[in-house]
Amino acid sequence: METKPKKLTGKYLNDLWGVGAKHALYREDGKWYHQLTEFPGALFDANGYVVFETERDYWESPYLQIQQDLHISDGISSMPNYIRVTEKGHLQAFSNKIKETAEDSAKYQTGKSKDQEPRALKAPIANDMPEDNQETERVLSQSYRILRDTKVSRWVKYVHGYKCQLCGDTIKLNNGEFYAEAHHIQPLGKRHNGPDIVENVICVCPKHHVLLDYGVIYLDKSQLIMISGHDISDVYIAYHNTKIFGQS
Numbered sequence: 123m124e125t126k127p128k129k130l131t132g133k134y135l136n137d138l139w140g141v142g143a144k145h146a147l148y149r150e151d152g153k154w155y156h157q158l159t160e161f162p163g164a165l166f167d168a169n170g171y172v173v174f175e176t177e178r179d180y181w182e183s184p185y186l187q188i189q190q191d192l193h194i195s196d197g198i199s200s201m202p203n204y205i206r207v208t209e210k211g212h213l214q215a216f217s218n219k220i221k222e223t224a225e226d227s228a229k230y231q232t233g234k235s236k237d238q239e240p241r242a243l244k245a246p247i248a249n250d251m252p253e254d255n256q257e258t259e260r261v262l263s264q265s266y267r268i269l270r271d272t273k274v275s276r277w278v279k280y281v282h283g284y285k286c287q288l289c290g291d292t293i294k295l296n297n298g299e300f301y302a303e304a305h306h307i308q309p310l311g312k313r314h315n316g317p318d319i320v321e322n323v324i325c326v327c328p329k330h331h332v333l334l335d336y337g338v339i340y341l342d343k344s345q346l347i348m349i350s351g352h353d354i355s356d357v358y359i360a361y362h363n364t365k366i367f368g369q370s
């Protein structure tokens with residue numbers, strides 16, 4: 123028998139994944155919900171979510187069967203705007219782990235109260251980079267791309283308390299916040315097409331981030347600092363070691 127998290131709610135996932143919806147509903151199978159009444163609104167299932175920016179987007183969606191309640195025959199994961207956050211089955215582990223980790227992080231962040239979660243600097247540079255053809259900008263986006271702060275990235279950094287999974291270091295900023303970076307082991311973007319899922323992401327310090335990006339170091343999973351609830355897939359590690367390591 124599987125143990126289910128005690129309280130998995132839309133509100134909880136909305137906060138955990140930084141979705142920012144005003145109304146958030148959760149159903150494990152993603153098929154039946156009450157009506158969304160505030161917008162942006164989001165529907166969550168065990169592995170991801172869909173967002174409706176406006177009431178009109180919601181009522182006009184061809185994927186929703188809106189009656190007294192809301193029904194999606196094949197579940198929200200069948201919808202084109204579904205955002206997958208985790209691979210199947212990982213959410214329960216996340217959910218069980220997250221409180222424990224939040225406490226660890228709070229302990230680590232001395233001088234701050236327990237319910238203040240540590241937060242890293244936002245890294246908007248990556249998002250603002252133009253994707254055009256100028257040589258200089260292409261070089262820059264290649265080095266900034268990796269700092270794209272996706273929800274998955276934020277979660278991974280958060281659960282690791284902003285400590286590098288290779289060396290255990292973190293950077294404490296003057297304002298008391300911690301800084302770390304998230305590395306997509308099989309990189310995002312056209313050339314590598316790595317997925318933005320937690321199994322492909324590790325929390326790293328800037329130095330190790332550069333060493334990984336440039337293929338200077340080999341990734342040995344047994345040497346990584348791991349926590350339960352955040353698995354890293356061997357597939358992506360193998361990708362790094364065969365396609366990125368030693369290539370620059």
Ligand SMILES: [Zn+2]
Pocket residue numbers: 286287288289290291326327328329330
């Ligand atoms: Zn490091």
